[in-house]
Amino acid sequence: GQNIDQPTEMTATEGAIVQINCTYQTSGFNGLFWYQQHAGEAPTFLSYNVLDGLEEKGRFSSFLSRSKGYSYLLLKELQMKDSASYLCAVLDSNYQLIWGAGTKLIIKP
Amino acid sequence: GAVVSQHPSWVICKSGTSVKIECRSLDFQATTMFWYRQFPKQSLMLMATSNEGSKATYEQGVEKDKFLINHASLTLSTLTVTSAHPEDSSFYICSARLERETYEQYFGPGTRLTVT
Numbered sequence: 001g002q003n004i005d006q007p008t009e010m011t012a013t014e015g016a017i018v019q020i021n022c023t024y025q026t027s028g029f030n031g032l033f034w035y036q037q038h039a040g041e042a043p044t045f046l047s048y049n050v051l052d053g054l055e056e057k058g059r060f061s062s063f064l065s066r067s068k069g070y071s072y073l074l075l076k077e078l079q080m081k082d083s084a085s086y087l088c089a090v091l092d093s094n095y096q097l098i099w100g101a102g103t104k105l106i107i108k109p
Numbered sequence: 110g111a112v113v114s115q116h117p118s119w120v121i122c123k124s125g126t127s128v129k130i131e132c133r134s135l136d137f138q139a140t141t142m143f144w145y146r147q148f149p150k151q152s153l154m155l156m157a158t159s160n161e162g163s164k165a166t167y168e169q170g171v172e173k174d175k176f177l178i179n180h181a182s183l184t185l186s187t188l189t190v191t192s193a194h195p196e197d198s199s200f201y202i203c204s205a206r207l208e209r210e211t212y213e214q215y216f217g218p219g220t221r222l223t224v225t
Binding site for chain 1 (some may be wrong): 217
């Protein structure tokens with residue numbers, strides 16, 4: 001079966017750095033997405049990785065290792081507005097998105 | 110670019126009635142759209158894949174006769190919840206897929222349905 005694992009909840013301090021991990025086992029791989037979802041709102045696109053390595057986009061970076069079935073989202077200089085759920089999703093061989101359950105990130109002052 | 114709208118943003122209806130939710134891609138054409146449902150504090154659950162000009166593909170456990178999907182044009186898909194019951198109360202979100210190499214999905218703002 002297809003499976004995506006990420007921690008249920010994480011807590012971090014404003015101004016700090018946090019890394020949210022995602023491991024996956026899917027039938028085929030055509031890329032990995034990270035989305036941010038604030039409570040009561042729809043998800044918004046953060047990043048896409050299809051090749052191994054680190055993609056940096058401002059305060060957010062996303063890393064992928066296809067051989068390990070592993071990705072992480074790195075958030076730097078945390079702000080209170082970063083409190084949200086972060087969803088990892090993998091595009092499988094049929095170009096269907098397989099979603100993780102999401103990681104709720106709580107930022108404390 | 111890649112803006113998706115959804116209407117209505119929230120709706121309250123009585124048990125037994127039907128509710129239609131519209132999903133529109135405003136600045137691009139979407140051959141494929143998706144309908145998700147999300148209960149409080151839970152993850153997204155894919156309900157169905159909507160294909161322009163053909164029948165929708167429903168996920169296991171989703172009743173196609175209860176959740177009617179129509180994708181009549183490249184910019185509009187509709188979800189009709191028929192004979193709604195209180196357990197259908199949820200946050201319904203649509204997304205439209207960009208048909209390019211990344212196949213990323215852009216989400217509408219969601220529709221909060223409450224059935225009384």
